[in-house]
Amino acid sequence: MGRNQMIDELLGEMGEQAPAGYFLALHIRFAAPIMMFRTYNKAWTDHYSQSAYALRDPMIAFGVSQTGATRWSAIPIPDPFGIMTEAAQFGLSYGVCISCGPVTSRTVAGLARDDREFTDEEIAAATGLVLRLHHQSEPPDHLTRAEKEALEVIARGDRYAAGAEKLGISESALKARLSTARSKLFARTTAEAIQRAKDYRLI
Incomplete structure (x- = not known):
């Protein structure tokens, strides 16, 4: 569960x-x-x-x-x-x-x-x-480097395709990293995950 x-x-x-x-x-x-x-x-x-x-x-x-x-x-x-x-x-x-x-x-x-x-x-x-x-509900004390990069590229305003290209990964890989970050941060949206990661000083 x-x-x-x-x-x-x-x-x-x-x-x-x-x-x-x-x-x-x-x-x-x-x-x-x-x-x-x-x-x-x-x-x-x-x-x-x-x-x-x-x-x-x-x-x-x-x-x-x-x-x-x-x-x-x-x-x-x-x-x-x-x-x-x-x-x-x-x-x-x-x-x-x-x-x-x-x-x-x-x-x-x-x-x-x-x-x-x-x-x-x-x-x-x-x-x-x-x-x-x-x-x-214990919040994470860290995110993986891949999860941080995924959140940061979207936080800078890039769409999925452009963000994935900047990171040198596929769009589906970027979405997967964002999904795991959202789960760790108990966030329903990527925007919420970005804000929480900032609040927790994780990015």
Whole structure:
């Protein structure tokens, strides 16, 4: 099973654990995650984004500042903007924050439900899922020379045929190198792979 398929399966399990949705930011580096997923109520996510709550959210602050798991009701960080109270109005009444990984590549997750607090057993299961997702989505620390060259030639604006000619390889070989680079970088498009490779200082 490929890593992307494994991640999809783990996300499915997380959805089952979080009846009111979840938030997952994988490997936050340079202030941005390599992948982010949100299944909370759309009205809430829209309101959250429009209000720029990510900069003020006590759950995010907790997750970025330390590792471990805690119920939202036990987060020891002030909430002067009343974000958690507002979230409850959108059905996110109870939740758990889970954080893992080094501060240079932190993963933060929030799982929600609208009926009761998460049990210790549920928190343990959710923590295991987040740890597995963190591991499965570990970004690469290097690309092969061939993969770098393929990304760089496209990044300079060359089309496949021209880029392949510059590298002295066939167009299909260039596409194959781009495909492996995209897979390593969890990118769906070559443009996204180029941006991530730049973000990770790989090209």
